[in-house]
Amino acid sequence: LIETGLWGRRVFGENFWINMATRKIHKVIRGGGSVVVDDVRFQNEFNELKFNLGARMIYITKGTEQDNETNREFILRINNKSTPTEGNLWSGAFHKVIVNRFDEQFEKDVISAVLE
Numbered sequence: 001l002i003e004t005g006l007w008g009r010r011v012f013g014e015n016f017w018i019n020m021a022t023r024k025i026h027k028v029i030r031g032g033g034s035v036v037v038d039d040v041r042f043q044n045e046f047n048e049l050k051f052n053l054g055a056r057m058i059y060i061t062k063g064t065e066q067d068n069e070t071n072r073e074f075i076l077r078i079n080n081k082s083t084p085t086e087g088n089l090w091s092g093a094f095h096k097v098i099v100n101r102f103d104e105q106f107e108k109d110v111i112s113a114v115l116e
Contacts, residue, residue: 005041018045025053046093056095058113063099 008016025035037055040046049055096113100106 009042014042014044015048018042018048021045022048022053050093056114056116057093058110059094059097060100060110061097063101 028035037049040049050057098109098113
């Protein structure tokens with residue numbers, strides 16, 4: 001799927017996917033619904049959702065029981081991934097960062113972040 005996404009950006013321009021998504025988002029919102037976009041990989045997509053549509057941006061990362069405040073601070077400062085479609089977004093620009101430790105607290109954290 002990553003290759004398909006990159007192909008779309010190369011052939012139709014960097015806003016191809018976000019333009020398509022934005023049209024659908026507007027339609028759902030006009031109908032009284034809500035939208036969750038579960039994968040934002042590029043800065044232009046992030047900017048469109050956050051600044052033009054007013055979306056609440058939540059960053060979820062996997063963690064372990066050994067996570068501590070130092071790790072959490074690091075996550076807030078930089079999201080350094082090695083794939084070409086990730087790592088360009090500074091996680092400090094998100095409204096909330098949630099560490100998924102695969103426990104009951106994760107679900108509570110997500111619900112709380114969405115409802116804030």
